[in-house]
Amino acid sequence: MPPQVVEAMQRPMVPHRGPEFSEFYIALIERLKRLHRTEAEVLLWPGSGSAGWEIAAVNLLEPGDVVVAGVTGDFGDRFALVASTFGADVRRVELEWGNAIVPERLDAALRAAPGAKAVLLTHNETSTAVTNPLAELTAVAQEHGALVLVDAVSSAGGIPIEFDAWDVDYLFSGSQKAWMCPPGVAIVVAGRRAWERTRETGTHRFFWDMDRNLEMTKKGWTPTTPPISLLYALDAATAMIEEEGLEAVFDRHRRLGDMTRAGLGQLGLRLLADDAYASNTVTAFFPPDGVEARTIIDRMASEFGITLAGGQAHLASSLIRIGHMGWVDDEDIESCLTALNDVLESV
Ligand SMILES: Cc1ncc(COP(=O)(O)O)c(C=O)c1O
Incomplete structure (x- = not known):
């Protein structure tokens, strides 16, 4: 907040x-x-x-x-x-x-x-x-x-x-x-x-x-x-x-959504959402093959103090979600992606 x-x-x-x-x-x-x-x-x-x-x-x-x-x-x-x-x-x-x-x-x-x-x-x-x-x-x-x-x-x-x-x-x-x-x-x-x-x-x-x-x-x-x-x-x-400004707020969310999806793509991670309807407030992705979502979520929290969410229902243990809504700016996304990169290099 x-x-x-x-x-x-x-x-x-x-x-x-x-x-x-x-x-x-x-x-x-x-x-x-x-x-x-x-x-x-x-x-x-x-x-x-x-x-x-x-x-x-x-x-x-x-x-x-x-x-x-x-x-x-x-x-x-x-x-x-x-x-x-x-x-x-x-x-x-x-x-x-x-x-x-x-x-x-x-x-x-x-x-x-x-x-x-x-x-x-x-x-x-x-x-x-x-x-x-x-x-x-x-x-x-x-x-x-x-x-x-x-x-x-x-x-x-x-x-x-x-x-x-x-x-x-x-x-x-x-x-x-x-x-x-x-x-x-x-x-x-x-x-x-x-x-x-x-x-x-x-x-x-x-x-x-x-x-x-x-x-x-x-x-x-x-x-x-x-x-x-x-x-x-x-x-x-x-x-x-x-x-x-409401339009500026919407633009910021669009930019954060684009940044998050592009960054995850560069890390080789697969996104859940159909790209044509991808959300600009939250992004969901799968961990690399053989890696537990929970391992990544826990390490992001313990090593970087960054809270990511897991999936829900049948995807509870296989999905990771990044929230980028509200009081979030480019730097938050950049540091999240950098931290994620570090975690992925050593899982
Ligand atoms: C789309 C959507 N609908 C409804 C809810 C339920 O809202 P609450 O948990 O505030 O009761 C949530 C909560 O995350 C949500 O994301």
Whole structure:
């Protein structure tokens, strides 16, 4: 996290029902709208990114609703699981890990699921380091009259999202990734069709009720006690993003993604993601033949203090991931690649 974000969390508490808080909160919500390029409603909850799946399921879906889920990895799988847990009739489009869901594939799935109420998409599949083509997929879903519900946990704030121009209906993220904050705030954006849908669904909901949250947000309040220190962090981080400029932030992520992929290629390492859809916030690669992913991850940590992640699900022990989202610059990637080179020379 940037020092400014750490510092912001030291600010004294204020009463969350006082004028100082509501003024602060309204300004934060307005900034988050600008950063999502939207005039739609932005809502915050105390919670991790996973809250976004459940908020979608309890507000926008009803048991029995036909839903098409693009499953491009572990997080797409969980989105589908949450929807089916709440009773939706989920039709999964399963992609081999490393591949994106392309518009033709979604179109075929929607043709096979007439009357589908929603499409579940993972913008950036963190488990495979793939970015799905959200603008094109949204257009396909809209043609079929299905709501577009998007997990943007590892894309928002790092990879372009045009909520209004692309006509997305619902999109969520968590504070801890490209937003450069500690975990703990779930960020939801909901457009007109999503609000219409909340008024049709008769599901039970309270803590995650979008309408209750909106009613309070409009007054500068939160429905429950907010995580004030984390909101201060989010305020400082998003101010930094605006200061750098959203386009500049996206360009930096593009550059870091290119640098990481090129560097790993030079080290002779094989990447998981289809190059055409490679993510600019995370890169996944396989260790050289005969070398355990865990050995590399452990040595990077113990010898260089660099934390890499392993894979997930069936690739848990065979994949390595480098996160390059948020407060990361060229030097971080260069030192990571240099350290990796050293480790590879002696494994
Ligand atoms: C794409 C994606 N979706 C959802 C989640 C779940 O978010 P959280 O762990 O904050 O609940 C993650 C977490 O890494 C993620 O990367």
